[in-house]
Amino acid sequence: MSGRPDTETGGTRTREPGEVFGPRMTLFADMLSVGLATAVACLPLLTAPAALSTACGVLRGAGEDQPATAGRYFGLLRRRLRAGDLVAGAVASAGLLLFAADLALAGVGLPGAPLFAVVAAGIGASAVVVGLRACARPESLTHWRVAVREGARDAVRDAGGSALVLLAVATAALCAWMLVPLAFLVPGPLALALTAVDVRRSAAPG
Numbered sequence: 006m007s008g009r010p011d012t013e014t015g016g017t018r019t020r021e022p023g024e025v026f027g028p029r030m031t032l033f034a035d036m037l038s039v040g041l042a043t044a045v046a047c048l049p050l051l052t053a054p055a056a057l058s059t060a061c062g063v064l065r066g067a068g069e070d071q072p073a074t075a076g077r078y079f080g081l082l083r084r085r086l087r088a089g090d091l092v093a094g095a096v097a098s099a100g101l102l103l104f105a106a107d108l109a110l111a112g113v114g115l116p117g118a119p120l121f122a123v124v125a126a127g128i129g130a131s132a133v134v135v136g137l138r139a140c141a142r143p144e145s146l147t148h149w150r151v152a153v154r155e156g157a158r159d160a161v162r163d164a165g166g167s168a169l170v171l172l173a174v175a176t177a178a179l180c181a182w183m184l185v186p187l188a189f190l191v192p193g194p195l196a197l198a199l200t201a202v203d204v205r206r207s208a209a210p211g
Contacts, residue, residue: 032067032073035074036196036197039060039073039078040191040194041189042060042079043192043193043196044190044192046082047192052094053097054097054149055082055094057192057196057199058141059085060192060193060196061140061141061145061196061200062081062143063078063081064197089148100132100136104129107125108122108125130171133174134167135156135160136153138159138170139152139157141156142155159203163202166202166203169198173195173198
């Protein structure tokens with residue numbers, strides 16, 4: 006037997022002799038760097054959908070042996086930013102403000118407030134799932150209307166994937182709530198989760 010480990014095992018590259026980190030650790034580090042870049046790109050708020058969509062595109066490219074780096078992320082984001090991305094950001098921001106206002110009204114003790122809060126939460130969760138699944142779609146890089154339409158179809162047809170999206174959002178929110186500095190890191194794992202759900206949908210039979 007040779008002392009040199011195989012470099013291919015079932016299509017997955019293992020560490021070479023003398024290599025400190027394996028491919029999984031490299032992907033993890035790349036994901037964190039893309040996450041930080043995404044957090045910075047989301048600061049203007051109107052750019053948040055485009056920022057998350059770009060992160061999903063960069064991480065999807067990692068499966069095709071494309072570099073998943075902050076430099077590639079900003080390069081792709083700079084080339085793709087257009088009026089449609091800002092409109093998507095405006096719609097998302099308006100939706101969040103409306104949702105917050107609805108919950109605030111439900112909290113002041115209006116008649117039927119508990120039922121209204123439940124309905125509002127259900128509608129809000131559905132909108133979040135559709136929006137995030139649209140960000141994970143490759144079409145979001147060029148055409149938001151198509152991405153949202155396909156994201157809505159995915160949300161209905163792939164209930165398991167939609168549940169995973171909600172779980173990823175809840176986990177990201179919990180991490181940010183427990184330790185505020187983690188808020189700058191959670192976009193990376195969130196984008197990776199969204200991309201994995203979309204790839205899982207694409208790979209499903211039928």
